[in-house]
Structures are given as structure tokens and as C-alpha cells.
Amino acid sequence: MSKKSVELVAVRSRDLRKPPTASSWLPPEHGGHGDPRYPSPTGRRAFWSFVLDMIVHLGLAFGVAVGVAHGKFTDGWLIAGVTLAGFVGFSIVDRIIVQWALQATVGKLITGLRLIRKDNGGRAPLWVYVRDWLLRTLGLVAFLSS
Helix, strand or coil: CCCCCCCEEEEEHHHHHCCCCCCCCCCCCCCCCCCCCCCCCCHHHHHHHHHHHHHHHHHHHHHHHHHHCCCCCCCHHHHHHHHHHHHHHHHHHHHHHHHHHHCCCHHHHHHCEEEEECCCCCCCCHHHHHHHHHHHHHHHHHHHHC
């Protein structure tokens, strides 16, 4: 028995609150280009939600690092290490736990986006967010190390 892969797609929050439009044709996958159930564009919002997430993760991580160093900038490696660890920790909380609970990261909440399953338009299980975070993090590490 093969497990079907779950893919996520970002859609506007307001489109989730609207009842589906009466249409003779509906695509089999939710949230794709031309899907009448989710007519609002999401491209710029997805970009800005990512930027906001990075600002939040880095800002919180740097704040924790400064707090750990007690405001003394004598050891740059300490601040860099704690900032990196804090960034990873805040990324895990936001991109896995918060996104699973609310269907959106902090950046997506601000820009009005939600993640839905492509196959049925519903919520994704927790393992999907863990898988996506791990794959994207490993891809970024591989890209940066090459």
C-alpha cells in the first residue's frame, strides 16, 4: 500500500470564508492556477510572508542572543551561535507548530494567506509540516555549502 504524498498550496484567507462559486467545472486539485474556488492572487503575498517570517525569526533570535550576552558584545561568536540556534528554534516553532495549528505562519497571517492541502482543500497533518521544514532546511544547507 503506497502512501499518497500530501502537497500544500497557499490561498487567500478570504477565499476560504467564501462559499464555492457555482461552476460547471472544478479542477481536481485545490488552489491551482485558474481554480474558481480561490480566485485571489497569492504571488506577492507569498513573497512578503516569507520576508516577514525571516525578519521575525532573525529578530527574535538576535534578541535572545543579546539577552544571553547580557548586553555585552565582547564575544561575537557567542552572539552568532545563540542567534543561529535561536533562528532554528523560532523557525521550527513558527513553520511547524504555529503553521500546523493555524494553517499559517506569522508572515502568512499578516499577509492573509493560509495553507491548504492540494488534494482536498483541508488541513494537513503535522508530519507534512515537519517533512517540508526538514527538506527545505537540508536544501538550504546543501545550497549554502556548495
